Amino acid sequence: LANENVVDGKCWRCDSQVIQKEVDQWFIKITDYANRLIWPEKPTVDWPIQVRVGQNNWIGKSEGLIINFSGIEVFTTRSETIDGASFLVLSPEHPFVIKMTTNDNLNKVKKYLNQSTQKTEMERKENKEKTGVFTGSYVKNPVTGKKIPVWVADYVLFGYGTGAIMAVPAEDERDRKFATKHNLPIIKTSLKAKPNGKKRSIYHLRDWSISRQRYWGTPVPVIHCPSCGIIPVPEKDLPVKLPYEVDFTPHGKPPLATNEKWLNVNCPKCGKPAKRDAETLDTFFDSSWYFLRYVNPKYNNGPFDTRRVAKLTPVDVYFGGAEHTLGHTLYARFFTKFFNDQKMLDYDEFALKRVQHGVVLGPDGNKMSKSKGNVVNPDIQVKEYGSDTVRLYLCFMMPYEGTGPWSDQTIAGVNRFLTRIWEIYQNYFVILRQAQDDKSVMVSSTNHDKNLETKLKKTIKKVTEDISNIKMNTAIAAMMEFLNDWERNPQGLLIESAKNFLQILAPFAPFLTEEIWRSIFGEKTSIHLSSWPKVEGEIFEEKMTIPVQVNGRLRSTIWMSSEKITNKKYVEEMALKEEKVKKYLTGKDYKIVYVPGKILNFVIN
Ligand SMILES: [Zn+2]
Ligand SMILES: [Zn+2]
Numbered sequence: 001l002a003n004e005n006v007v008d009g010k011c012w013r014c015d016s017q018v019i020q021k022e023v024d025q026w027f028i029k030i031t032d033y034a035n036r037l038i039w040p041e042k043p044t045v046d047w048p049i050q051v052r053v054g055q056n057n058w059i060g061k062s063e064g065l066i067i068n069f070s071g072i073e074v075f076t077t078r079s080e081t082i083d084g085a086s087f088l089v090l091s092p093e094h095p096f097v098i099k100m101t102t103n104d105n106l107n108k109v110k111k112y113l114n115q116s117t118q119k120t121e122m123e124r125k126e127n128k129e130k131t132g133v134f135t136g137s138y139v140k141n142p143v144t145g146k147k148i149p150v151w152v153a154d155y156v157l158f159g160y161g162t163g164a165i166m167a168v169p170a171e172d173e174r175d176r177k178f179a180t181k182h183n184l185p186i187i188k189t190s191l192k193a194k195p196n197g198k199k200r201s202i203y204h205l206r207d208w209s210i211s212r213q214r215y216w217g218t219p220v221p222v223i224h225c226p227s228c229g230i231i232p233v234p235e236k237d238l239p240v241k242l243p244y245e246v247d248f249t250p251h252g253k254p255p256l257a258t259n260e261k262w263l264n265v266n267c268p269k270c271g272k273p274a275k276r277d278a279e280t281l282d283t284f285f286d287s288s289w290y291f292l293r294y295v296n297p298k299y300n301n302g303p304f305d306t307r308r309v310a311k312l313t314p315v316d317v318y319f320g321g322a323e324h325t326l327g328h329t330l331y332a333r334f335f336t337k338f339f340n341d342q343k344m345l346d347y348d349e350f351a352l353k354r355v356q357h358g359v360v361l362g363p364d365g366n367k368m369s370k371s372k373g374n375v376v377n378p379d380i381q382v383k384e385y386g387s388d389t390v391r392l393y394l395c396f397m398m399p400y401e402g403t404g405p406w407s408d409q410t411i412a413g414v415n416r417f418l419t420r421i422w423e424i425y426q427n428y429f430v431i432l433r434q435a436q437d438d439k440s441v442m443v444s445s446t447n448h449d450k451n452l453e454t455k456l457k458k459t460i461k462k463v464t465e466d467i468s469n470i471k472m473n474t475a476i477a478a479m480m481e482f483l484n485d486w487e488r489n490p491q492g493l494l495i496e497s498a499k500n501f502l503q504i505l506a507p508f509a510p511f512l513t514e515e516i517w518r519s520i521f522g523e524k525t526s527i528h529l530s531s532w533p534k535v536e537g538e539i540f541e542e543k544m545t546i547p548v549q550v551n552g553r554l555r556s557t558i559w560m561s562s563e564k565i566t567n568k569k570y571v572e573e574m575a576l577k578e579e580k581v582k583k584y585l586t587g588k589d590y591k592i593v594y595v596p597g598k599i600l601n602f603v604i605n
Pocket of ligand 2: 270
């Protein structure tokens with residue numbers, strides 16, 4: 001398993017305890033790209049800050065010095081504290097451990113090395129018991145010249161730095177606990193020490209282990225020959241295909257090794273009998289560059305069609321979840337930089353924009369889980385409301401990036417909205433029939449409502465923009481608002497406009513809109529193949545004036561966009577903002593008489 005697949009010391013898929021064992025494995029040297037994978041302050045592509053910070057922390061660059069303690073190289077980011085270094089700690093895997101151990105400490109040290117192999121990396125890092133043993137040897141602190149003891153402790157990991165640290169218990173919490181437990185000296189530091197050393201940047205990021213003992217995967221394309229060693233499968237024989245006949249029962253070897261016919265081949269170099277590598281590549285290996293293969297999956301002259309890839313990529317917007325921050329998207333960025341170095345790509349970030357979806361929580365606001373009993377099963381929701389409602393609800397319930405609880409009330413409301421859509425178009429059908437009888441293309445010129453048409457244009461514009469900005473929730477809110485207005489005058493839209501509204505709703509409720517499109521408007525081709533309605537130029541907004549009276553005498557005139565005139569409360573508020581009106585009304589009881597679009601009269605009791 002890769003480091004990224006270990007969660008709390010357990011396998012991320014099956015929860016089995018992860019133990020460490022030394023085996024031969026294939027690695028990708030991603031560490032050579034560590035520095036280039038670090039996001040700059042102002043990147044050229046639009047990726048969320050959480051992803052960039054998360055990846056930078058995972059890569060974990062630290063700059064420091066390599067300092068020589070009597071032949072043992074130590075990496076430190078705090079070289080100014082070296083005069084407080086009171087002992088040295090080697091990781092159990094450090095090649096000098098046995099060499100440094102004196103005879104009377106040998107048994108103790110060997111026992112300790114054995115114990116630490118049983119521990120997971122997590123346990124080692126935590127090192128709750130502050131375990132460790134003395135080797136019996138000393139080295140010289142190059143700044144103070146004092147002899148300091150050399151210990152072995154498994155909280156020092158061999159993969160990080162040089163696998164040896166100088167311990168400064170006066171400054172470092174973990175070193176202090178270790179020193180206290182083992183009665184080691186704690187020496188004050190001047191914080192001004194300037195030791196000699198080589199500058200070095202080290203990274204938390206490790207090389208990427210890509211060997212898996214699984215069946216499903218891409219076979220590692222190499223051949224093991226007893227005489228020639230490891231030989232890559234010749235390019236003309238690629239790709240190596242998975243054999244179908246394998247034995248999956250556990251017997252301590254990978255499934256591919258059970259098919260002798262597949263396994264045994266002749267060495268491409270010397271022709272003598274040899275064996276294929278029976279392991280497969282980590283799935284993340286393939287998912288790191290699939291988007292390059294997808295543009296021409298039948299391409300046979302290489303991993304991907306570089307000409308078509310140059311035309312169609314980089315990816316414009318890459319959607320996905322936050323769980324891909326430290327795995328998939330980091331690997332894909334690495335592959336992109338590698339292909340860029342190979343002159344197979346002319347860019348080095350594969351996606352211009354990254355958008356991460358949020359999480360739908362249970363109705364109680366907690367993460368859905370079987371044990372909490374708060375799981376909402378989408379299949380059941382689809383059965384109850386239909387997939388259009390469920391889809392529309394998911395788009396509407398919160399911003400795409402947001403995380404929030406499932407709401408039974410809101411989905412019921414969304415369902416009512418679609419029912420009202422269905423009904424208004426059914427009524428429209430009746431009107432349409434009458435219009436056809438009249439041999440008229442317009443619904444009815446007397447009912448045609450210019451304000452409603454203007455409102456629709458605005459709605460189309462907003463929905464179009466919101467979709468490009470991945471703001472589905474506000475697009476739907478705008479359509480809901482439009483429906484409210486339309487319902488006040490169901491005959492107010494031209495046929496073309498009624499179809500346009502259906503078209504902008506289509507991506508959100510594909511089945512209902514298709515049904516209406518065909519049954520009401522008699523269309524023969526799908527609404528989803530029709531072209532998106534366009535709103536050109538500025539939307540002309542009609543302004544209207546309304547005279548305002550107090551006790552029948554004209555006191556003021558207010559202006560507003562014509563679509564607002566049906567909103568009595570709004571008109572009233574606008575009038576009350578007028579100083580010339582307000583002064584007659586303060587402290588008085590009055591009632592309001594409003595003739596929409598004509599006159600507003602305040603009558604004082
Ligand atoms: Zn597992
Ligand atoms: Zn050979």
